[in-house]
Amino acid sequence: DTAVSQTPKYLVTQMGNDKSIKCEQNLGHDTMYWYKQDSKKFLKIMFSYNNKELIINETVPNRFSPKSPDKAHLNLHINSLELGDSAVYFCASSPYLAALGNEQFFGPGTRLTVL
């Protein structure tokens, strides 16, 4: 059973389009995250979300918006895609936001290519 799953695995689209990436976790975790990994492999937090609070990294453009229909899902919606949005996007989850030792479980990643 996959713990954290993402769809699609690959996404190729044109500049200016709107797209969504879906994420689901079956671990019963409280908190989910989105990370962006750029072409140099640098991983950066974009959002963290639990059922009480959305925390947004201030460097994330407002074209990016997380949407959570329920505790097990955190989808990433991107408006007006730009070339610089090309990256691998990882979803992750952990049991509790404020517990320092909680491991984050990562999804397989979605490789987004904007043409």
Add this chain to the structure above:
Amino acid sequence: AQKITQTQPGMFVQEKEAVTLDCTYDTSDQSYGLFWYKQPSSGEMIFLIYQGSYDEQNATEGRYSLNFQKARKSANLVISASQLGDSAMYFCAMRDAYSGAGSYQLTFGKGTKLSVIP
């Protein structure tokens, strides 16, 4: 200021030898956690090992151990008896009360690419 520094962009190690991957960190918090993740060429992120700032002993998980030197703010990963399957990117990460977007986020270093030579 960079919070996690991995100074080795790439490393080579002979199969069956041990290798140390360096990681230094910066935080003003007394309570924090340090993590290592492995990312093979297939792309997934695999958790390896965790060290809490108050843990008195160095963490170990199988062939992985964490050489934690709190005064030096270093948390080096030691892989013993390297295997070909250890070839991957390795990321050091920290979680403290002041990371990135709000509290308790994981902040990652830039990674070290380890290549194991047969």
